[in-house]
Amino acid sequence: MMKKTSVLLSLVLALSFAPVHASSAAEKENNPVMRVLVLDNRDSMSLAVKGTYRIYSMPSEKLLTGGYILHTKVRASEQGIMFGARKLKFSKIRITVPEGALIYLDGRSFRGIVDIIKKDNMKLAVINRITLEEYLYGVLYNEVSHRWPIEAIKAQGIAARTFALYQARQNKLQDYDMTNDIYSQVYSGATSERWSTTRAVKLTLGKILIFKSGIFPTYYHATCGGRTEDAANLWNIDIEPLKGSECGFCKESPHYKWTKNIPLSEIEKKLSDNGYKIGKIKSVTAMARNKSGRVDKIEIRDDSDVSCVLTGKDFRRMMGPNDVRSANFEPSVNNDKLVLSGIGWGHGVGMCQWGANGMAGHGRNAEEILKIYYPGAKVTTIDKIADKL
Ligand SMILES: [Zn+2]
Incomplete structure (x- = not known):
């Protein structure tokens, strides 16, 4: 008599679900599959499925195993991917579940299909293949x-x-x-x-x-x-829908106004890290603004009157986009700090x-x-x- 688990396994493998969920050509065209990198450079991760599942080697799409209820630790090994104590000699595997079921990675649930990849650096990456709508x-x-x-x-x-x-x-x-x-x-x-x-x-x-x-x-x-901002001021894209427009409806936003104090020593260090040669900062001035009011060029001058000029975009990137929430700010130096009084959050495009x-x-x-x-x-x-x- 076959063991209960192997009967179950045979039943599961007999179920008709393909490596990629089947759908009509028209459906696929209108709801294409997106490939989203959801985990990267991981030593290990937990993987769980609460119903039936199948595991395929990729890119051959060869069925390796399947079953019912999965809860295991996944990690990379020299030969391939380790599933708990089990070694799979492949550097890319695909986990599928019936449509509508979920795959759990480190406790987060995902629809669609999950590809686990062993990278050359012996770390794991996970790509979630999911329809655009999902x-x-x-x-x-x-x-x-x-x-x-x-x-x-x-x-x-x-x-x-x-x-x-x-x-x-x-x-x-x-x-x-x-x-x-x-x-x-x-x-x-x-x-x-x-x-x-x-x-x-x-x-x-x-x-x-x-x-x-x-x-x-x-x-x-x-x-x-x-x-809103003209995308051409930030990136190499110059088209009518991204040229900027009047908004006037975001005054209720908690991000409408912000202030940020940054120690001058921190700016001096970041400028130096980015290759700018400047001493003790004396003044910071918004030299030019673009049509939307955002700082186009910012001048930073030191106590020996040496100065450097950065674009508003580069200054924001250098200082951190969550600290300098937008390029629309008024700078002033107050003792050993730069005080930024700004409006808005984000690139503005x-x-x-x-x-x-x-x-x-x-x-x-x-x-x-x-x-x-x-x-x-x-x-x-x-x-x-x-x-x-
Ligand atoms: Zn707005």
């Missing part, structure tokens, strides 16, 4: 408050969907489309799904923004402080999230909000542009 479920809560009016969350959904597609197109030849942090869009899996954010994704199913028939990077930020919240509160709908922040762009659906991705 990915958005895990993004919106991190980007806006789920308590905001639904039209503001919908506007964020359309912007985030477009931005994800843009990144997927840019990174087609890379191992993954995006990371899960502020360098792309903050994504934390099914753990961060909420009723209202999921509803906003469903209500905007497949909706994206295009300009002249193609997608573009729909940047957004927390609070513009009055006027594209949609102002707190402004979108304010507009929705005044009865504007998602498409009206997007028209203000991305002038010249229009809302369409993925199926209308699929051939251009």
